[in-house]
Structure formats: structure tokens, C-alpha cells
Amino acid sequence: MKISGAESMVMEALWRRAPRSAEDVAAEVAAPQGWTEATVKTLINRLLKKKAVEAERDGRRYLYRPRLAREAWLAAESETVVDRLFGGRVAPLVSHFSKSGKLTPEDVAELKRLIAEIEE
Known part of the structure; x- marks a missing residue:
């Protein structure tokens, strides 16, 4: 599975602590990279498609956790x-x-x- 450099930053945040919401991940990784929350959500969606992360419903939001060790x-x-x-x-x-x-x-x-x- 090929993970881009940007995607790896999202993965590192999830490896440090999971499950996490997209907003929690964005709060950690977006500002240092100059990204918006939408950018982080796009990266999470790419990782979902690659099956590197999984999502579980938590009320009105999703929580994400790594599938890839x-x-x-x-x-x-x-x-x-x-x-x-x-x-x-x-x-x-x-x-x-x-x-x-x-x-x-x-x-x-x-x-x-x-x-x-x-x-x-």
C-alpha cells in the first residue's frame, strides 16, 4: 500500500492516538502544514479508500483508526x-x-x- 507524505502525517496522528474524529486529526496536523480541515478530510477519505484506516459511526460523526500498522x-x-x-x-x-x-x-x-x- 502506497501512502503519500501528506497521508503519512494523518496516519502518524492516528497511530499516536485513535480513534479520533476528522476534526481532532485536523486540529493536530492542519495548522503546521498550512492545510484546511477540508484538506485533512480529503486525506482521510483517500486513506479510507486505500483501506489504511477504518471508520466507525459515533453519533453524527465518524471516528477513525488505523488499519495499517x-x-x-x-x-x-x-x-x-x-x-x-x-x-x-x-x-x-x-x-x-x-x-x-x-x-x-x-x-x-x-x-x-x-x-x-x-x-x-
């Missing part, structure tokens, strides 16, 4: 980036971030811990 989306997105930019290999990705100065000492420590787990 954040972990599944993150795995698919990560794989796409690694495949497209680094030929499916993770080492060149890490090397890129290392050379660009994006790895913090905490990142390096975490990578070492992960490698040690893999080697066990």
Missing part, C-alpha cells in the same frame, strides 16, 4: 528506500550517513549493539 508501513517504506537508493544493501546507507556526519555517538553505540545481537 505503523511497523508494517515503516518496514515497507524503509525497504523501498534501501532498494531504490542503495541497491537493497544497508551497509551503503549507513556509510552514507556516517560520511555526511548524521550519525551521533548514540547512533554508533546503537548500531554496535545491534551488530552484537546479530552476531550472537
Whole structure:
């Protein structure tokens, strides 16, 4: 399932807390993006059509919750980036971030811990 960047902002709001009304989601994500409530509702409708979210009636409004797990989306997105930019290999990705100065000492420590787990 392909989720656009704008749709992912709506999904992040729903992953943080659900179920939520469209108005609640708009209150969180619209202003920082310069969107209107109508824009957020359009994004929610797109996500409904993609079956990434589901809706339940709550009186006169609908409450939305994610059907797509954040972990599944993150795995698919990560794989796409690694495949497209680094030929499916993770080492060149890490090397890129290392050379660009994006790895913090905490990142390096975490990578070492992960490698040690893999080697066990």
C-alpha cells in the first residue's frame, strides 16, 4: 500500500492516538502544514479508500483508526528506500550517513549493539 507524505502525517496522528474524529486529526496536523480541515478530510477519505484506516459511526460523526500498522508501513517504506537508493544493501546507507556526519555517538553505540545481537 502506497501512502503519500501528506497521508503519512494523518496516519502518524492516528497511530499516536485513535480513534479520533476528522476534526481532532485536523486540529493536530492542519495548522503546521498550512492545510484546511477540508484538506485533512480529503486525506482521510483517500486513506479510507486505500483501506489504511477504518471508520466507525459515533453519533453524527465518524471516528477513525488505523488499519495499517505503523511497523508494517515503516518496514515497507524503509525497504523501498534501501532498494531504490542503495541497491537493497544497508551497509551503503549507513556509510552514507556516517560520511555526511548524521550519525551521533548514540547512533554508533546503537548500531554496535545491534551488530552484537546479530552476531550472537
